Amino acid sequence: MSAPIFDFVPIWTAILGLGVFLYVLLDGFDLGVGVLYGFAPDLASRNLVMNSVAPIWDGNETWLVLGGLGLLAAFPLAFAVILPAVYFPILVMLLALVFRGVAFEFRYRDVERRGLWDHGFCYGSAVAAFAQGVVLGAFIQGFRVEGRQFVGGSFDFLTPFSVFTGVALVFGYGLLGAGWLVLKTEGDLQQWARRLGRRCLVGVLAAILIVSVWTPLTNADIASRWFSWPHVVFLSPVPIVTALVAYGEWRALAGRAEAWPFAGAIGLFALSYLGVAISLWPMIAPPHITVWQAASSPSTQAFLLIGTLFLLPIILMYTGWSYWVFRGKARSDLGYH
Amino acid sequence: MQLDPVILSRLQFAWVIAWHILLPAFTVGLASFVALLEGLHFATGREIYFRLSSFWTKIFAVSFGMGVVSGVVMPFQFGANWSRFSDATANVLSPLLAYEALMAFFLEAAFLSVLLFGRKLVPRWAHFFAALMVAVGTLFSSFWILAANSWMQTPAGYEIVDGRFFPKSWAEIIFNPSFPYRLAHTVVGFYVTAALVVVGVAAFYLRRERFVAEARTMLSMTLWLLTALAPLQILLGDQQGLNTLAYQPAKLAAIEARWDTVSRAPLTLFAVPDQKAETNRYEIAVPDLGSLILTHDLNGTIRGLKDWPVDQRPPVAIPFFAFRVMVGLGAVFLATVIASLWLRWRGRLFDTDWFLRLCALVSPLGFVAVLAGWITTEVGRQPWTVYGLLRTADSVSPSLSGRDVAVSLIGYAIVYLVMFPSGIALMARIVHAGPSEAAAAPGPIESGRLARPVEALPAEDRTSRQDAARDP
Numbered sequence: 001m002s003a004p005i006f007d008f009v010p011i012w013t014a015i016l017g018l019g020v021f022l023y024v025l026l027d028g029f030d031l032g033v034g035v036l037y038g039f040a041p042d043l044a045s046r047n048l049v050m051n052s053v054a055p056i057w058d059g060n061e062t063w064l065v066l067g068g069l070g071l072l073a074a075f076p077l078a079f080a081v082i083l084p085a086v087y088f089p090i091l092v093m094l095l096a097l098v099f100r101g102v103a104f105e106f107r108y109r110d111v112e113r114r115g116l117w118d119h120g121f122c123y124g125s126a127v128a129a130f131a132q133g134v135v136l137g138a139f140i141q142g143f144r145v146e147g148r149q150f151v152g153g154s155f156d157f158l159t160p161f162s163v164f165t166g167v168a169l170v171f172g173y174g175l176l177g178a179g180w181l182v183l184k185t186e187g188d189l190q191q192w193a194r195r196l197g198r199r200c201l202v203g204v205l206a207a208i209l210i211v212s213v214w215t216p217l218t219n220a221d222i223a224s225r226w227f228s229w230p231h232v233v234f235l236s237p238v239p240i241v242t243a244l245v246a247y248g249e250w251r252a253l254a255g256r257a258e259a260w261p262f263a264g265a266i267g268l269f270a271l272s273y274l275g276v277a278i279s280l281w282p283m284i285a286p287p288h289i290t291v292w293q294a295a296s297s298p299s300t301q302a303f304l305l306i307g308t309l310f311l312l313p314i315i316l317m318y319t320g321w322s323y324w325v326f327r328g329k330a331r332s333d334l335g336y337h
Numbered sequence: 338m339q340l341d342p343v344i345l346s347r348l349q350f351a352w353v354i355a356w357h358i359l360l361p362a363f364t365v366g367l368a369s370f371v372a373l374l375e376g377l378h379f380a381t382g383r384e385i386y387f388r389l390s391s392f393w394t395k396i397f398a399v400s401f402g403m404g405v406v407s408g409v410v411m412p413f414q415f416g417a418n419w420s421r422f423s424d425a426t427a428n429v430l431s432p433l434l435a436y437e438a439l440m441a442f443f444l445e446a447a448f449l450s451v452l453l454f455g456r457k458l459v460p461r462w463a464h465f466f467a468a469l470m471v472a473v474g475t476l477f478s479s480f481w482i483l484a485a486n487s488w489m490q491t492p493a494g495y496e497i498v499d500g501r502f503f504p505k506s507w508a509e510i511i512f513n514p515s516f517p518y519r520l521a522h523t524v525v526g527f528y529v530t531a532a533l534v535v536v537g538v539a540a541f542y543l544r545r546e547r548f549v550a551e552a553r554t555m556l557s558m559t560l561w562l563l564t565a566l567a568p569l570q571i572l573l574g575d576q577q578g579l580n581t582l583a584y585q586p587a588k589l590a591a592i593e594a595r596w597d598t599v600s601r602a603p604l605t606l607f608a609v610p611d612q613k614a615e616t617n618r619y620e621i622a623v624p625d626l627g628s629l630i631l632t633h634d635l636n637g638t639i640r641g642l643k644d645w646p647v648d649q650r651p652p653v654a655i656p657f658f659a660f661r662v663m664v665g666l667g668a669v670f671l672a673t674v675i676a677s678l679w680l681r682w683r684g685r686l687f688d689t690d691w692f693l694r695l696c697a698l699v700s701p702l703g704f705v706a707v708l709a710g711w712i713t714t715e716v717g718r719q720p721w722t723v724y725g726l727l728r729t730a731d732s733v734s735p736s737l738s739g740r741d742v743a744v745s746l747i748g749y750a751i752v753y754l755v756m757f758p759s760g761i762a763l764m765a766r767i768v769h770a771g772p773s774e775a776a777a778a779p780g781p782i783e784s785g786r787l788a789r790p791v792e793a794l795p796a797e798d799r800t801s802r803q804d805a806a807r808d809p
Contacts, residue, residue, distance in 0.1 A: 061409060084417055
C-alpha cells in the first residue's frame, strides 16, 4: 500500500507485545497452578488450589483469543505464516486447553469421574504449557516462507531446541503458579507451594542459561546483536538484572514474603520476554518478515486502534475489579464447594 | 487413498463450529433469562426468582465453560487451516473479530466470575449488574461475529488490490446487506432455542409434580416470550429470504432445488435433488406458491441453477433439506405456542398432560433448527468463502497435507465426543436435582450491605494481596 500518513505499526507492536505478555503472565500462572495441582497432597488442598483460580481462569484465557486476533488484525501476514507452521503444537495446545477448561465445572459436579477430570486439569495444563513453549521455540527458530505463505513442512517445528523451550515453559509457568499459590494460600499448603516454587526456579534458571547460550551459538544474527560492540554495553544490564532478580526470587520463596515470590516470577518473565524481543526485533515472523511487512492496511490498524484505546483501559478496570472482588486467601466456601 | 486437505479442513471447521454454535444458541438466550430473573428478584424481592436464577446460573456455568473452550479453538482455525483466506481478508474482517474479543469476551469473563462466585462478596445490585453485563456481552458477541459472517455472505465496502481485500468503508463493511436480517434472525433463533429448553425443563417438573411453583413460573414466563418470538421469527426468516434472493440468488436456487429460471414458480415441498442430472426426483410441489412466498409476487421470477456455470453452484441437496427441516420446526414451534394460548385461556396450561409432553418433546428442537439454518446458509454459500469472490478451495493453507488435517480432525473428534456428552450429562444431572430449596435465603447480604464483610479477613493479608491481585 502507499505510504501512510501516520505509522501505526509501533503502536500496534506495543499493544500486541503487551497483550501477549499479559496472556503469558495471566494464563501462565493459572496453567502453572494446574501443573502444580497434580502434586497437591490431598483433596482439601486440591480444592483450594483450584478455587484460587476458578473465578479468573476464563478471563485470563481471553487474552489468548485477543493475542491471536490481535496478531491477525495488526499483522495478518505473520498470522498466516506462523499458524500453519505450528499447526500441531497449536492443535495440541487447544485440545489440552479444552480438557483443563471444562475440568473446573466437571470435576466439581461429576464426582464419580473426579479422577479423570483431575488428570484432565493437571495434564491439560502441563501439555498446554509445553505446547506453548514449543511454539516459542519454533518462533525463535524461524519459518520458511515464499511470497506470502509458509512453505515448510508441518513438522519443521519439531527440533531439540523447541522441545527444550517447551519443557522450560512448563517450569516457568510452574514458578508463576507457585508464586500465585503462595499469595493465595496459607500454612502447610503455602509451604508446599514454596517448595515446589524453588524446584521450578532451578529449572527456569537452567533454561534461561541454556537458551542464552544455545541461541547465539546457532544464530549468528542474534549473536552479533548481543555481543557486538557497543551493543554488549547497552545490553549487559539485562543478564545482570536477571541474576539479581533470580537471587531475590530464591530468597522470597525461602523466606516469609507472600507477594514477592509472585512479583519475582513476573520479573523473570519480563526479562526473558525482553531478551527474546531484543534478539528478534523487528521480526514478527522470523527470520525475514518484519512488523512493517506484516502490517495490515493503515485503515484497518486505525479503525481497530480507536476502539482498542477506548476499550482496553475499561477492560483492565473491570478485570481489576473482578480480581479485587476475589482478593484474599482462597476459601473453601467460595468457588466450587 | 488421496486425502484432500480442502475437504478435510471443511469437515474439521464444520465439526468444531457445529458443536460450538450449540452453546451460544443456548447461552445468549439463557444469559438474558438469568439477567431478567436477577432483575425481578432485585426489584420484587420474591425468592422464587432467586431460586430460579441460581438454578439456571448453574446450568449456564457448565454450558458457558464449554462455549469458552470450544470458542478459543475457532480463531486458530482461520490461521492454521485457512491461512490464505486469513491473508486475503484480514484487512477487512479481522477488526470485527478483534472487536468481538474486546467488547464481549472480556466483559463476559469478568462479570461471569462475579455472577457465579460473587454472591457473597458483592452487594445485590452489583450481582444483578454482573448478570446484565454477561447478557450484554453475549449480544455484543453475536453482533460482531455475525457482522463478519454476513460480510463473507454479502461482501461490501471493500476494494481488491493484488488479490487481497482492503477496506473502503467500515460502515458498509459492518452493515453489509445481509447483516441486519441475519443478526435479527439468528439472535431471535437463539432466544427461541433457550426458551424451549426452559419450557421443556418446566414441563418435566410439572409432569413429575416436582418444584411445581418454580416450574409454573418458568413455563408461563417463557411461553409468553415464545408467543411473541415464534411468529416474529417466521417474519424475520421471510425477510432474510428476500435478502438472499436479492444478493445470493444461487443459494436461493439451491435451497429451492430450482434448476430452470421461471416466473410463477411452484413451491417444492419435497424432492430428491439430482445434481448430476440437473433435475429433481419424486417432486411434490404446489403450483405458483413458490414465487408468491419467495418474491411476494405471484408472477415473480426465480432464477434457476442452470444460470450459473457448474463450478459456481452450491451443493443442492444439503441446503434443500436443511432449509425444510428449519421451516418445518418453525411451524411446530408456532403450533406449540398456539396450543399454549388456547390452554392458557381455558386455564389448563399447567395440567394438560399431552401439552406438557409436547413441551418436553420440542425442548431440544431449537438446537436442531439452529443447526439446520446454519447449514443452509453456510453450505449455500459454497463454493465460496467470500461470496462470488474467493473460492473455498483457494482459501486453505498451502503447507498442509491431507494427512495433517486428518490427524487434527480425529483429535477434535475424540476430544469433543468426550467433552460434549459429558457436559450434557452434567446439565441433565443439574436438572434432575432441581432448584435447591436450601439456598432459599439470599446469602449473607442484608439491605445491600455485606452481613459478613470481607473486611473480616485478617488485615495483614489484605494489603499485600490487593496490590498483587492488581499487578498482573
